[in-house]
Amino acid sequence: xxxxxxxxxxxxxxxxxxxxxxxxxxxxxxxxxxxxxxxxxxxxxxxxxxxxxxxxxxxxxxxxxxxxxxxxxxxxxxxxxxxxxxxxxxxxxxxxxxxxxxxxxxxxxxxxxxxxxxxxxxxxxxxxxxxxxxxxxxxxxxxxxxxxxxxxxxxxxxxxxxxxxxxxxxxxxxxxxxxxxxxxxxxxxxxxxxxxxxxxxxxxxxxxxxxxxxxxxxxxxxxxxxxxxxxxxxxxxxxxxxxxxxxxxxxxxxxxxxxxxxxxxxxxxxxxxxxxxxxxxxxxxxxxxxxxxxxxxxxxxxxxxxxxxxxxxxxxxxxxxxxxxxxxxxxxxxxxxxxxxxxxxxxxxxxxxxxxxxxxxxxxxxxxxxxxxxxxxxxxxxxxxxxxxxxxxxxxxxxxxxxxxxxxxxxxxxxxxxxxxxxxxxxxxxxxxxxxxxxxxxxxxxxxxxxxxxxxxxxxxxxxxxxxxxxxxxxxxxxxxxxxxxxxxxxxxxxxxxxxxxxxxxxxxxx
Amino acid sequence: xxxxxxxxxxxxxxxxxxxxxxxxxxxxxxxxxxxxxxxxxxxxxxxxxxxxxxxxxxxxxxxxxxxxxxxxxxxxxxxxxxxxxxxxxxxxxxxxxxxxxxxxxxxxxxxxxxxxxxx
Numbered sequence: 001x002x003x004x005x006x007x008x009x010x011x012x013x014x015x016x017x018x019x020x021x022x023x024x025x026x027x028x029x030x031x032x033x034x035x036x037x038x039x040x041x042x043x044x045x046x047x048x049x050x051x052x053x054x055x056x057x058x059x060x061x062x063x064x065x066x067x068x069x070x071x072x073x074x075x076x077x078x079x080x081x082x083x084x085x086x087x088x089x090x091x092x093x094x095x096x097x098x099x100x101x102x103x104x105x106x107x108x109x110x111x112x113x114x115x116x117x118x119x120x121x122x123x124x125x126x127x128x129x130x131x132x133x134x135x136x137x138x139x140x141x142x143x144x145x146x147x148x149x150x151x152x153x154x155x156x157x158x159x160x161x162x163x164x165x166x167x168x169x170x171x172x173x174x175x176x177x178x179x180x181x182x183x184x185x186x187x188x189x190x191x192x193x194x195x196x197x198x199x200x201x202x203x204x205x206x207x208x209x210x211x212x213x214x215x216x217x218x219x220x221x222x223x224x225x226x227x228x229x230x231x232x233x234x235x236x237x238x239x240x241x242x243x244x245x246x247x248x249x250x251x252x253x254x255x256x257x258x259x260x261x262x263x264x265x266x267x268x269x270x271x272x273x274x275x276x277x278x279x280x281x282x283x284x285x286x287x288x289x290x291x292x293x294x295x296x297x298x299x300x301x302x303x304x305x306x307x308x309x310x311x312x313x314x315x316x317x318x319x320x321x322x323x324x325x326x327x328x329x330x331x332x333x334x335x336x337x338x339x340x341x342x343x344x345x346x347x348x349x350x351x352x353x354x355x356x357x358x359x360x361x362x363x364x365x366x367x368x369x370x371x372x373x374x375x376x377x378x379x380x381x382x383x384x385x386x387x388x389x390x391x392x393x394x395x396x397x398x399x400x401x402x403x404x405x406x407x408x409x410x411x412x413x414x415x416x417x418x419x420x421x422x423x424x425x426x427x428x429x430x431x432x433x434x435x436x437x438x439x440x441x442x443x444x445x446x447x448x449x450x451x452x453x454x455x456x457x458x459x460x461x462x463x464x465x466x467x468x469x470x471x472x473x474x475x476x477x478x479x480x481x482x483x484x485x486x487x488x489x490x491x492x493x494x495x496x497x498x499x500x501x502x503x504x505x506x507x508x509x510x511x
Numbered sequence: 512x513x514x515x516x517x518x519x520x521x522x523x524x525x526x527x528x529x530x531x532x533x534x535x536x537x538x539x540x541x542x543x544x545x546x547x548x549x550x551x552x553x554x555x556x557x558x559x560x561x562x563x564x565x566x567x568x569x570x571x572x573x574x575x576x577x578x579x580x581x582x583x584x585x586x587x588x589x590x591x592x593x594x595x596x597x598x599x600x601x602x603x604x605x606x607x608x609x610x611x612x613x614x615x616x617x618x619x620x621x622x623x624x625x626x627x628x629x630x
Contacts, residue, residue: 004595006602025616032620114570 007070013061014073016054016083017147023050024140031137036130043136047094050140054147055087065510067153071216074153074287077506081356082150082283089275089363090143092484095477096268096371097135102472103381108266108374109135109175110183117180132175138168139272146276150283153291155205155215155241158284162201162244165280166194169273176266178381186264193257194247201244207237208292217292218511224295235299241288242303248281250330251337252310262330267382270326271370274333275363282340282359286352289344290509297347304345305437311338312444319451325373325384328451329366332410335448336362342434342441343425351428353503358425360499361409361417361492368485369406371478372399376469383469389455391464396471400459402486409489411452412445417492424500574626578618585614 011018023046030042058080067074100107109132115122145165152158174187209215211234212223224234243254250258262270289300315335322328340362343355376383376392376399383389393400409418422445429438474482492499592599592607599606621627 004598004600004603006600025613028616028620032616032623 007072008068009070010064010066010068010075013064013066013068013075014151015061016058016087017144017151019050019054019057020140020144020147023047024137024144027137027140031134036133039133040131043133044094044098047136047140048091051087051091051094051143055084055091058084058087067510069157071218072154072157073151074217074291074510075151076510077508078283078286078352078356079151081503081506082279082359083147085279085356085360085363086143086146086150086276089279089367090139090146090272092364092367092481093268093272093275094139095481096271096367096374097139099268099374099475099477101475102374102377102478103177105177106131108177108268110177110180113171113175117184122180135172135175138172142168142172142272143276146280149280150287152284153217153287155208155217158288159198159202159205162198162248162284165277166198166248169269169277170194172269173261173265173273175269176264179264182264183266184264186261190257190261197244197247197254200240200247204237204240204242204244207233207240211237217288220292221295221511224293231296231299234293235296238293238296238300239303242285242300245281245285245288246307249278249285249337249340250334251307251341252314252334253307255311255315255334255337258334259327259330262333263324263326263384267326267370267374271367271374274329274370275366278333278337278340279359279363282344282355286344286355287509290347290352291511294347301345301347304341305434308338308341308345308437309440311335311341312441313338313447316444316447316451319448322451323386325386325389325455326370327384328386328455329369329373332448332452333366335444336410338444339422339425339441342429342437345434345437346425346428346432348428348432349504349507350424350431352509353500353507354421354424354428356503356507357496357499358421361421361489364485364488364492365406365409365418368482368489369403369410371481371485372403372406375399375472375474375478377472378469386455386458388467388469389458390462391459391468392471393456393459395464395468399471402482403459404456405486405489407452407455409493411449413449415490415493417489417496420493420496420500571629574621578621578626581614581618581621585611 027043027046030039030046034042061075062080064080065076097107097109102108105126106129110122111125111128111130111132112122113132115125142165145161145163145168148161149158149165152161170187170191173190174184176183205215208220211227212220214220214223220234247254247257262274265273289297293300312335315331315333315338319328319331319335322331340355340358343351343358345351346354373384374382376389378388393404405416409416412418412422422441426438426441429435429441588610589607592603596603
């Protein structure tokens with residue numbers, strides 16, 4: 001009988017993840033045993049403390065580079081940067097989840113999401129003034145899954161992290177207080193397609209195990225290096241793993257869920273998932289490709305080339321025809337996935353740090369944009385149709401200016417973070433000889449600039465009419481998020497060098 | 512010969528049989544169409560009782576099923592641990608207890624939220 005040796009676990013290195021995990025479990029206990037009236041403040045404080053605490057521990061841990069947990073967890077430069085990004089973005093979106101003064105009915109979430117829309121039960125829950133507090137528990141579990149996703153160094157842990165991240169998101173998407181049917185439809189679509197893509201991921205993991213005899217990413221790389229022929233199995237396995245990950249980032253041809261989910265989900269959740277899921281999934285994708293599959297780089301480069309060009313062109317072109325701001329942002333997210341893939345294909349240290357910079361800046365802009373959208377309202381809730389934004393910039397200059405900064409950043413105009421990240425990703429692509437890919441990306445960003453600038457034109461160059469929405473007065477929560485994201489967008493655009501230096505030092509995956 | 516060849520041959524045979532069956536049926540089978548043949552296929556009689564107003568089923572069955580899954584997963588991991596508890600030592604003991612605590616949380620949640628009350 002084999003003797004069992006317990007795996008070494010470096011508890012200090014994984015402390016940020018443990019903090020969020022313990023907070024998530026305490027959050028379940030809060031829901032279980034505390035009376036309804038105190039749940040919301042307790043949950044908010046718990047979330048706030050755990051996210052900030054994890055962030056502080058992460059900063060203290062910044063020099064740790066180790067593989068621990070029996071090879072399942074890799075704490076390295078990219079892992080630390082991406083964990084920090086996820087925590088900051090989650091914190092900013094948590095403020096949006098906590099916001100309660102924008103909507104006359106309360107927060108953005110259905111008091112009882114299981115009640116049939118329009119039923120007696122639902123009206124009763126609303127009338128009693130019940131509020132949804134499980135959203136915080138789900139939120140913490142989703143953050144936990146994302147943190148685990150970017151450090152996962154073997155396929156099984158990666159799959160578990162993927163599911164821990166995804167399952168709470170499916171639920172949160174279906175919890176909008178208004179437009180319940182749209183929200184539930186989005187949740188169902190996201191769940192069915194997400195479960196389908198998870199099946200691809202786990203099937204791919206099985207095929208790769210069949211080839212390499214190991215689920216550990218470095219050992220897969222060793223198996224690739226030592227085996228000459230028989231590569232079909234691993235190529236198919238790798239492609240199926242990529243299907244699972246590309247689904248999560250919403251790249252063409254796995255993008256069909258994106259518009260419906262972005263539009264149907266409660267806006268704070270759209271902000272949360274739009275920003276953080278991309279960070280987590282691209283982090284895991286880079287680790288998977290660079291650590292495990294660098295031996296068959298030629299094969300995945302071809303796949304990602306095609307996916308990248310398709311995402312950029314299709315995302316940008318369909319976004320042109322959208323008249324709903326949230327749907328337009330969803331197609332823009334598809335296009336942005338394509339731009340990020342340009343950096344992933346580059347597969348160099350400068351490419352890695354460019355992708356990480358892209359994820360940070362893009363995540364901040366996404367959270368900020370959706371925070372602004374959540375403030376623009378009429379009598380039926382959020383006014384997301386573009387016609388209702390006519391003259392909004394004249395009616396409310398501050399909000400208009402903030403939105404304009406975000407749109408210019410998404411379009412990649414200089415002096416905003418959007419220019420710096422697009423430039424560094426394209427530069428990394430050209431340095432690795434992907435000139436045609438970069439040319440396609442530049443063409444796509446010119447197309448994309450049109451619909452971003454159109455929002456600004458609608459806001460500032462058309463007169464307000466009776467349909468124009470009004471801007472709700474936010475509480476301190478949304479104000480913090482908007483102020484932080486717009487400041488970061490401008491600062492990263494004007495003085496990007498400190499961030500570039502930080503990321504250049506962090507751009508190496510350990511094996 | 513490659514070890515996967517028999518599987519491939521079996522797959523080809525199965526595919527071939529399916530194609531053959533469809534083709535031969537289209538040549539030899541009688542074609543008498545009526546309304547029932549165009550309807551979506553459902554076997555058996557209409558399920559009774561039908562859910563009241565709006566096609567929803569009571570959630571109780573799902574809650575019971577979820578409870579089953581909690582204990583089912585618990586056992587799936589407890590058995591292998593019990594078989595090799597000696598070899599796994601203190602590390603295994605602590606790990607399995609952490610796992611049990613984590614499983615107790617959803618159980619407590621379901622209990623407190625009334626998931627165990629049938630009426």
